Amino acid sequence: MSDAILTATGITRRFGGITAVDGVDLHVAEGEFLSVIGPNGAGKTTLFNLISGQDRMDGGKVTLEGRDITNLSPHKMAEIGVARTFQHGRVFGNLTVMDNVLIGCHVRLKAARSRVPVIGPVLELGKALIQPRAVREEEEAMREEARAIIATFGERLAPRIDNPTYSLSYANRRRVEIARALALHPRILILDEPTAGMNESETAEMQEIIAGLKASGRTILLIEHKLNMVMQLSDRVMAMDDGKVISHGTPTEVRNDPKVIEAYLGHSSIGGARPAARDSAEPQEIITVGPAQGRIGRTGGAEA
């Protein structure tokens, strides 16, 4: 516990009558791979939203390397190195693959951005207009790096680097999201069902990439339904149901925990089905939650 870089204690979030996350404790150590499993509606996404700042918790505390980061705004979370992907994928449709990944670099821009108070905005505009050498070099370096990250996805993304992401396939958009998260150089990488809606071979490919990330020593939090993948990748697993942690331990321990089995049986399916294509007009949708089940499903990609 003492080597945990991220610790969350007593996290609670209520929506009207229901308590979506109910006093959850969680910790991850440097370089550790923690998976969270649980039936649909267990509160996993909400938990991650709270940790990464997309939502505000009703109770609890989160610290990163001892620093209190409870309810920090999302962009401050990004600044301190928390990166996450979204369950339903949220790439910037009209931006190219390259630009999507460059947004991931945003927090690391030093020369282009300005943090001076009051005249900061004028400086940032000025530098963007004048493009002094430092800014140009920084931009070039970021692009170089982005290309490298994109290259880790092999031939999937590289040839489409200048295409707008709305023209990509569903799986490719999920890849762009991960590339964008990596570009942030995260201290902690949070992946919310990265293979949701992927077919078998795509899933295998994604698993390989995630395994690669783990091998490079990253600290990763994963939500996943595909238990095989969880078993193979995780150092530790946490199972949730009804907003509470019901089991916690090594992958085998959790898998064999009768409470977990019951939780899954109690619910009809293990879920993770690809969301139906529909418009984004969910009545319960608010800004703080992953939107648009199916923002992605709507614009079918033109390529494989």
Add this chain to the structure above:
Amino acid sequence: MESLSSLMAMPWLDYSISGLVIGSIYALMAVGLALIFGVANLINFAHGAVFTVGAYIGWTCLVGIGLPLGVTIVVVAAVSGAAGALIEWLAIRPLNRQSRIAPLLATIGVALVLDQIIHIVFSPTPRALSANIPDWRLQIGNGTIGAIDITIALTAILSAAALYAFLFRTKLGMAVRATAQDDDAAKQMGVNINAVNMTVFGIAGALGGIAGLLVGLYYNSIDPNASFQMMLKGMVAIVIGGMANVPGAIGGGLILGLIESWGIGLFGASYRNLFAFVVLLVMLLFRPNGIFSRGKERPAEPMTGTFVTQTKAVTLPKPLIWVLIGIAVILPMANMPYITQVMTNAYLYGLAALALTLVSGTVGLVSIGHAALVAIGAYASALLTTKGLPVSLGIVIGGAAAALLGTALAYPAFRLRGHYVAIGTLALGEIVSLVILNWEGVTNGALGVFAIPPLEIFGFPLYGTKASYWFVLALMLLMAGLQVRLLKSHLGRTWKAIREDTVAAETYGVASNYYKGLAFGFAGFTAGIAGAVTAHQWSFINYDSFNLLFSVLILTMAILGGLGNVSGAILGAILVAALPEMFRTLAEYRMLFYGAALIILIRFRPQGLLGSG
């Protein structure tokens, strides 16, 4: 203590009665708007025009032909209902799968066309509209109520009852309600969305038309120019009531009427619209679901990220751009001062459109209050230079003032999205214009600013038509060039990311309010200098020089050219400024053709001529 007792002594009952009277008129407008917003997710700017159509059909029946009132109401409902349905069929349905902004603009085009038809058929002069209703009056409080008031109230209540019966007692009505709740689910259940939409536009049209007739009877006056103002009030009412909430719209209308009336009681009539729009802003910011909803949360905003259609922008080849610039530079040599002036105007529009396309296209904050930025720049420079500041300095300060003040004013609206931004900025624009009108000590109020010194750069006056043409052209090209540079920098992608998905952008470290502020700042500067240059060119400005119509016009330009597209904004500006000039020989048919051209352009190129950038 003393002021409190004088407050108590005010005739609140009388104010409340007058508030309810005007409020019920707003409510009539609002019901149709709310119905349409419910099923089509669209603010129908043509609703005001249908209101006018109803008034004039009513006049034709009552006064022209001499039909009895009962028959007239039926005819009005039928004709304006048909007009509503026709609008849906002609202008809205073809744009079904397009970005949400396209139908919005189409309704503006339709409103233009309908208003012009009324102008041409019935002449633009207001006329009296009276029915043979017995003239007795009943004393209530300090006021009176007459047969006409009762007739109006009765008609309104009967229409509301008919609407209720339709929505809750018929199959089609149920389909309408289902569609309003969730159009995809309704579609999957086999509801014919097109039929539902057409029905709703028809019903809304009928209600709007009846409203037009009743309001005309009530005031004994119909006026082809009243429609836009009425539509705006209806819009405020639905924001108060909760956009798609039909009973809420009625409540919203009454509440708006009351607030206005009490506000007039306290501060005077010149502030009436100021109240309406401040209420609107406050509602948007604090109760975006309307005051009748329990939840505090904003409803799903269906337009987030989809305001801009997913298209690839047309990039003009570099040589072509240089050729065009070359032509623009030598144009005044043709010695046609009229053309030169029209193009100077077009470039000034272009500057404003550049600014708008940045905030509305690139960042996705669709603004219908853009005139405010231009007006701030114009007033800042005009007021300072009439007090002796050099003109070139005044222009720069005008730009800076618009950048700072504009950003500060718009800042609270940064958390709004989609349609709400559009409505919020519209309110801001009106508020700025009304403050200019009422703040006499600084702005000279209704008299405006006179004897503004002519354009000059560093002491060299630019009297001639050609000189000011070149100056404005250079300014526009400079600002366009700067904007292109910004778009190529990290700011360009950051802004677009905010537009596409603000939450995701924030998650990746983009402080969206800060970057929206940067965009507004830069755009404000561009718009501000456009205003300042205009002021020096005209030598006289007043609160009406940059009005709502101007805002709508600039938005039209930006959308026509392709939202977010720099060359598109300029092309749009040139087209919008030049088209009416080309139609000039058509005299009173001119705006009719202009409106039609607008509708056709949107119909066939909804993403804008050059595509969204």
Add this chain to the structure above:
Amino acid sequence: MDDFRERAALSRRAFGSLALWAMIAAAAPLAAQTSGEPVYIGVSGPVTGPHAQYGAQWKQGFDLALEKINADGGIDGRPLDYIFEDSQNDPRQTIAIAQKFIADQKIAVEVGDFSSTSSMAASPLYQRGRLVQFGFTNSHPDFTKTGDYMWSNNVPQSEEQPLVARHVVEDLGMKKIALLYLNSDWGKTSKDLFAEAATGLGAEIVAEEAYLGDEKDFRATLVRAREAAPDGFVLVSYYNDAALIVRQIRDLGIDLPIYAAGANSPEFVSLAGEAGNGVHTVMNFAPMSPRPVVQDFVAAFEAEYGTAPSHFSAMAYDTFNLLAAAMRQYGTGREDIKDGLGKISGLESVIFPEVAFDPGTRRISSPAVTELVVQDGGYLPYSGPGQ
């Protein structure tokens, strides 16, 4: 009576063009009197847009004036004609039109635009282009101040309002006045001048309420004004606002005397209906004036358009006659007209018994007003208290 007027208005357009044809046919033998290249007046005004009604009224006055002028031999044998450019009362368009007119050597003099916003934006161009800008609807006190090419025969409020104030305070006996005014350059200027003159005569302005141009409902404002316990209402309003306010004053059961600036337009009478009875007003243009110039105009106007002339039509008619007189007397060159306007004197017009400009302000001096009361769909001359 009202119904008749309305129905006539519906077909006014058709009727007007018919009448025009008939007229052309009738005038054919006379047309021989004028020949050669016409002398052109450039008109900049609203034909479309929200102010199109005023442009339409202008045209009626212009056409009637041309008919008469050309029947009288035009300008030294050349026909007088005009080119009407639609500005929509939009300053962006008035400046373009100004460029057009200045460059077009055919144009001898410019007339318009409608509002001060749009007219004054073009003034610097006309001044530099040395073309007279004759703004006949421009009441803004600064309109003629841009330079010596700006002229106006619009009655200066500084002269008219003291006359109105005297009428209101002395004849109508209002001592505690509730003042409602349109918050525009015209309304504000007139209101200030009126208030000053009325207080000078010992009256008190107990309520002063500004309203916006597109206002329809004045009940709340009137309740507020009534609270000040006035003994009369003065409305600085255009005819349509004036009609709305007057009706609503009566609807509220307020039975105080009303003076309304806009009540001098025939449209007021039909819009206000019953409630208009007894409303006081003054007119520069008095259709019942016995002067033959006025009677000829009113008769010709009613014959041609089937309605009584509005103030704007009368102004338009006067303006063309005035310019024609200046051109006949001093020449059709642009400078001739500018100089000529300053010298004109003793000319009788529909509105002014005698037209003369103050060369310093380039406005008409010493206007006269006729005091009227609205009665049963028409006007009666004011004939003392107790009426």
